[in-house]
Amino acid sequence: MKNFIIKEFLQIFRDKRSLIILFGIPIIQVLLFGFALKNEIRDVPIAILDNSKDLYSQQLITKILSSEYFILEENVQSEKAIENAFRKGKIKQLIVIENNFTENLERENRAKIQLILDASDPNTAGMINSYTSAIISNFEREINPSFAGVPMIIPETQMRYNPKLDSVFMFVPGVITIVLMLVSAMMTSISIAREKELGTMEVLLVSPIKPIQIILGKVFPYVILSFISALIILGLAFTVFEMPIVGNIPLLLAESLLFIIMALSLGIFISTAANSQQVAMLLSMFALLLPSILLSGFIFPLKNMPDIIQYIGYAMPPKWFVIIIKNIMIKGNGIGSVWKETLIILGFTVFFIGLSIKKFKIRLE
Amino acid sequence: MAENKSNSKAVIVKDLVKKFGSFVANDHLNFEVDKGEIFGFLGANGAGKTTAIKILCGLSHPTSGEVNVAGYDIYKQRDLIKKNIGYMSQKFSLYDDLSIAENIRFYGGIYGLSRKKIKEKTAEYIEKLGLQAYTKSMVKELPLGFKQKLAFSVAIVHDPPIVFLDEPTGGVDPITRRQFWELIYKEAAKGKTIFVTTHYMDEAEYCDRVSIMVDGRIEALDKPAILKETYNAESMEEVFIQLARG
Amino acid sequence: MISIKNLYKSYGNIQALKDISVEIHEGELFGFIGPDGAGKTTLFRILTSLLIPDSGSARVIDLDVVNDYKKLRTQLGYMPGRFSLYQDLTVEENLNFFAGIFKTTLQENYELIKPIYHQIEPFKKRRAGDLSGGMKQKLALSCALIHKPKVLFLDEPTTGVDAVSRKEFWEMLQSLKKQGITIVVSTPYMDEAALCDRIALIQKGELLDIDKPQNIIDRYSHFLYGIKADRMYDLVNQLREHPQCLSAYLFGEYIHFASISEIDINQLKEDIVNSGIEQVEIIQLKANIEDSFMDLMAKAEK
Numbered sequence: 001m002k003n004f005i006i007k008e009f010l011q012i013f014r015d016k017r018s019l020i021i022l023f024g025i026p027i028i029q030v031l032l033f034g035f036a037l038k039n040e041i042r043d044v045p046i047a048i049l050d051n052s053k054d055l056y057s058q059q060l061i062t063k064i065l066s067s068e069y070f071i072l073e074e075n076v077q078s079e080k081a082i083e084n085a086f087r088k089g090k091i092k093q094l095i096v097i098e099n100n101f102t103e104n105l106e107r108e109n110r111a112k113i114q115l116i117l118d119a120s121d122p123n124t125a126g127m128i129n130s131y132t133s134a135i136i137s138n139f140e141r142e143i144n145p146s147f148a149g150v151p152m153i154i155p156e157t158q159m160r161y162n163p164k165l166d167s168v169f170m171f172v173p174g175v176i177t178i179v180l181m182l183v184s185a186m187m188t189s190i191s192i193a194r195e196k197e198l199g200t201m202e203v204l205l206v207s208p209i210k211p212i213q214i215i216l217g218k219v220f221p222y223v224i225l226s227f228i229s230a231l232i233i234l235g236l237a238f239t240v241f242e243m244p245i246v247g248n249i250p251l252l253l254a255e256s257l258l259f260i261i262m263a264l265s266l267g268i269f270i271s272t273a274a275n276s277q278q279v280a281m282l283l284s285m286f287a288l289l290l291p292s293i294l295l296s297g298f299i300f301p302l303k304n305m306p307d308i309i310q311y312i313g314y315a316m317p318p319k320w321f322v323i324i325i326k327n328i329m330i331k332g333n334g335i336g337s338v339w340k341e342t343l344i345i346l347g348f349t350v351f352f353i354g355l356s357i358k359k360f361k362i363r364l365e
Numbered sequence: 366m367a368e369n370k371s372n373s374k375a376v377i378v379k380d381l382v383k384k385f386g387s388f389v390a391n392d393h394l395n396f397e398v399d400k401g402e403i404f405g406f407l408g409a410n411g412a413g414k415t416t417a418i419k420i421l422c423g424l425s426h427p428t429s430g431e432v433n434v435a436g437y438d439i440y441k442q443r444d445l446i447k448k449n450i451g452y453m454s455q456k457f458s459l460y461d462d463l464s465i466a467e468n469i470r471f472y473g474g475i476y477g478l479s480r481k482k483i484k485e486k487t488a489e490y491i492e493k494l495g496l497q498a499y500t501k502s503m504v505k506e507l508p509l510g511f512k513q514k515l516a517f518s519v520a521i522v523h524d525p526p527i528v529f530l531d532e533p534t535g536g537v538d539p540i541t542r543r544q545f546w547e548l549i550y551k552e553a554a555k556g557k558t559i560f561v562t563t564h565y566m567d568e569a570e571y572c573d574r575v576s577i578m579v580d581g582r583i584e585a586l587d588k589p590a591i592l593k594e595t596y597n598a599e600s601m602e603e604v605f606i607q608l609a610r611g
Numbered sequence: 612m613i614s615i616k617n618l619y620k621s622y623g624n625i626q627a628l629k630d631i632s633v634e635i636h637e638g639e640l641f642g643f644i645g646p647d648g649a650g651k652t653t654l655f656r657i658l659t660s661l662l663i664p665d666s667g668s669a670r671v672i673d674l675d676v677v678n679d680y681k682k683l684r685t686q687l688g689y690m691p692g693r694f695s696l697y698q699d700l701t702v703e704e705n706l707n708f709f710a711g712i713f714k715t716t717l718q719e720n721y722e723l724i725k726p727i728y729h730q731i732e733p734f735k736k737r738r739a740g741d742l743s744g745g746m747k748q749k750l751a752l753s754c755a756l757i758h759k760p761k762v763l764f765l766d767e768p769t770t771g772v773d774a775v776s777r778k779e780f781w782e783m784l785q786s787l788k789k790q791g792i793t794i795v796v797s798t799p800y801m802d803e804a805a806l807c808d809r810i811a812l813i814q815k816g817e818l819l820d821i822d823k824p825q826n827i828i829d830r831y832s833h834f835l836y837g838i839k840a841d842r843m844y845d846l847v848n849q850l851r852e853h854p855q856c857l858s859a860y861l862f863g864e865y866i867h868f869a870s871i872s873e874i875d876i877n878q879l880k881e882d883i884v885n886s887g888i889e890q891v892e893i894i895q896l897k898a899n900i901e902d903s904f905m906d907l908m909a910k911a912e913k
Contacts, residue, residue, distance in 0.1 A: 003711025007700065014699045199695035203754075206659050208685040209712040362680070364661045409773040410744030455771075509648050536770060536799045538646030538814065539901050540908060543860040550844035550861075565800070566774055567863035571843075589864070600863070602774055602802075609775040 004209075004217030008191070012221060018187060026179040026229050030236045033175055041127050045073035046093040047085045052101035056111075060139050064095070069131050082116065092118050093128050105143070109152045119159035129157055130326070137332035173325040176233050177318045180256065181263050181292050183226045186284035188218055188267035193280035196271075202364070211360045219264045226260045227253075247328035251335055255328065255342065259321045262345050265352035266317070272359040292318040317348045374433070375400045375527045375558035376421065381430035383416050390416040392581040394430070398574075400526070403549065403559040405569050405589075408578030409609045414562055415531070417578075421560070422529055423447050435527050448476065451528040453520040455535045459512065461505035465496060468504060468519060476523035490518045510541030514548060527558040534563060546571050566602035575601070577608050584608045612637040612762065612793050613658065618667035620653055627653040629816045631667070635795060635809075640788045642807035643797040644904070650816040651797040652692055655766045658795070659689045672761050685713070688760030692767045694751040698740030702731055702750055705739055706757060713758035723790065724753045727783050745776030752783065762793040769798055781806045801901040812904055819907040824900055831898035831906060833857055834873050837865035840883065840891045849886060853879075858909065865894070867902060 012018050046064075050057050065072055073091045076082060085091055096114035098104070104111040115132055119125040133155050140153050195201040204214060230253075266288065274280035295305075295313040305313070313319050320341040327333040327341075335342070376398035383391040390413045398404045408414045419425040421434055423443040432439035435449040452458075459468050466487045473483035491497060494514050499507055507515065513533065521528055530549070534542045546568065553559050561572065569575050569589060576586040585592055585608055589601055598604045613635035620628040628650045635641045643651050656662040658671055660680035669676045674683040696705050706728075710717050721728075731749050734742065739750060748768060755763060765784075769777040781803065784794055796807070804810045804824045812819040812827070820827050840846045847866050850859035855870040876893045883891045898906075 003708055007697065007704065007708045010704060011697065011699050198698070199691045199693045200697060202656075202661060202691045203689060203695045203709070204712065205661060206684050206687065206689045207709075207712045208681070208714070363663060364656060409775050410771075412773075509646070532771070536647035536767075538649075538799075538908065539801060539905050540860070541646070543862075546861050547844065547847065554844055564771065564773055567802075570863035571861060605774050606778060609773065 047074040049076040054102040056102040184263035185267035189270040189280040192271035262349040268356040377433040379431040405572030405575035412578040413581040451520040455532040530561040569601040642810040645813035688755040688763040690755040696739040703735040709754040804900040
């Protein structure tokens with residue numbers, strides 16, 4: 001085992017292409033997405049309807065407006081004026097704070113905020129929504145440092161002009177998901193397929209080494225490298241783009257690790273079916289990467305798609321990971337709000353590992 | 366057009382040097398191949414054979430030296446060289462998932478043969494190689510021996526004056542191997558120049574002349590009979606081992 | 612040591628092995644000789660437990676290749692057709708890796724592989740991909756030997772390797788044999804048959820003959836003549852027209868002409884010269900293994 005892992009690391013570090021896929025692609029993706037979108041969210045005109053006008057509501061509004069993302073276009077005075085504010089076509093978001101905001105928070109640990117968005121440009125709307133949610137979560141923790149994971153302020157989002165859309169577009173969760181998927185699944189499947197292609201797999205099979213040892217030996221180095229890759233993405237997002245990460249970081253990392261292991265077991269599963277590097281690459285690209293991008297709700301909101309495609313989307317592990325990571329990273333939720341999705345990914349992991357071990361051939365056919 | 370000075374030479378190589386960094390793969394090679402000659406190009410693994418063949422086929426540039434193939438200069442007339450040579454490697458450059466006729470059509474098309482000509486060639490090859498039973502099959506279903514003969518025929522579909530064969534008989538059964546050499550003889554008798562590499566030392570005997578490369582240099586070049594006499598050897602294998610072991 | 616009984620194996624409708632039965636003794640250097648596609652690799656893969664036969668059985672070191680594969684795998688050494696090395700690892704790293712997966716170390720069995728390894732030791736920091744064919748072959752053999760296997764399977768170890776490296780390789784096999792390792796080797800090069808204790812000739816999935824090389828040659832029953840002249844291609848075609856001709860093939864310097872009955876050499880020479888071919892030389896020949904193989908092959912075709 002130890003031997004196997006050493007060998008694997010040596011091979012990875014000697015192959016420039018692997019290193020580029022491992023570390024170059026994530027960095028480039030983050031920078032590209034980051035710079036492209038950063039310009040979108042700056043001085044976005046918004047309107048506010050503050051029904052409380054009390055201590056916390058004022059503090060929250062100040063916090064939102066002091067961020068560099070939003071400027072106040074208009075103070076709306078009543079519900080009736082909302083429609084009119086949007087019709088002017090200037091504002092992208094209207095924040096409605098309920099009555100007795102401070103009181104509700106202090107007495108019941110619960111308060112409502114409504115975010116009404118102009119969703120004619122869904123991606124921007126998604127971005128605005130998540131930035132606002134992030135600021136609200138931050139605020140929540142400032143006023144209550146013993147924050148336990150269950151959110152007190154519940155932002156309720158309403159998308160105008162595109163009402164079905166409620167997906168949150170955030171590039172970091174998307175990029176992390178895609179990169180982990182790419183690196184983990186594609187690289188392991190290719191590296192196993194390469195052994196088959198070169199004939200070294202024959203020698204390994206004939207040796208006393210057990211299939212599980214081969215699998216673990218292959219997986220271990222990639223777990224570490226993919227994890228480093230994920231850290232790089234998060235680090236870049238956090239430092240270069242001042243991405244708000246409001247959630248629990250250890251939890252975020254633990255979930256990433258789980259997803260990496262899932263993707264790796266998927267990669268091994270692919271390699272049991274592929275006999276050459278080319279096939280492994282194609283299978284990873286078309287069977288994994290494209291559906292992940294298209295159906296995980298990362299770029300295109302899944303809810304806008306036909307039912308049947310939505311169902312297929314449910315079978316895509318990345319969809320669930322995107323939900324988890326958004327919840328933790330942007331909304332600042334704890335494990336309490338993502339346990340279902342975590343269980344689903346855990347299920348996928350167990351399923352693929354089991355299938356791989358079962359399908360991993362101790363012989364050549 | 367720079368016409369060939371001596372029209373009886375198919376290949377002229379003068380002081381050919383090819384370096385990869387500080388490694389000298391071809392160290393001042395000098396040889397000529399006559400038209401219609403079967404020229405055996407032997408050497409140990411890593412002696413620089415493949416490098417030299419790549420240069421002769423116009424796939425790689427020499428570091429220095431003069432090379433003339435089929436009357437054309439390797440520096441200025443690479444495209445003309447490519448039109449005037451045939452090439453077959455041990456991997457049989459046929460498409461496994463195409464039929465015989467489709468392979469011939471493809472390669473004929475590459476060399477700009479007319480549709481009529483391709484039809485003629487297809488009929489001729491099927492007849493000549495006894496492939497009647499396989500006209501509908503994909504090439505991968507052909508027995509190895511047929512595949513190899515077909516690959517050779519396809520390599521000369523455009524009737525080039527010179528053919529390069531890179532280990533054409535590796536792993537083939539002894540009867541097929543000999544039938545293949547008869548095919549080579551037949552083409553040589555028609556005036557084609559054959560430039561061939563092989564690891565079977567008995568095949569070296571079939572060549573009119575043989576060169577043996579060691580460490581990037583040509584250590585010996587002559588008729589097999591003369592080489593055996595010079596090195597006081599029973600067979601070409603002995604000659605080869607004496608030279609290659611140094 | 613190795614006992615193969617009525618082995619059959621097919622892929623789809625291609626019959627790769629047909630009724631193969633062979634006994635290989637302990638300490639023997641045994642060769643399977645035949646061209647590509649004869650079924651050698653399939654047979655080796657069955658013997659090394661990588662494939663399951665359709666029917667028939669095989670026991671290696673008294674272990675069944677299907678049922679006892681786990682135990683068998685710890686005791687056999689295998690070198691597949693293409694030298695299965697990690698091209699991007701150095702010589703030393705390859706050896707250490709293979710030692711590791713067999714739960715041993717390079718030092719432990721150094722004595723066994725020393726005669727082979729010391730030839731490539733000066734290059735131990737070089738990547739396997741940068742080695743010459745001969746050196747790769749030595750490294751692959753060292754890797755296959757590192758756990759001191761009782762039996763060694765070498766599938767076409769000399770294919771694509773030059774004559775010098777081939778000769779050296781066979782010398783190494785002879786010295787391994789002296790250490791008591793049973794060696795089973797396959798090759799398409801007929802001339803390597805003489806270097807084995809016993810051989811099996813294999814063609815299209817069927818065994819043509821099994822015996823000591825010399826015994827197989829001695830069974831050759833035709834009259835064989837070596838003929839050379841200035842125009843070999845014309846000569847071979849002309850000889851095939853000869854009424855006594857069984858076969859006529861190019862054979863290095865000479866054409867090997869097999870005839871049904873004894874032939875008057877002088878008469879034959881005269882006939883050839885009369886047809887305008889010059890520098891004719893005819894000698895009586897003893898068959899070699901390739902003549903035998905071709906003869907057996909022709910018989911099997913019928």
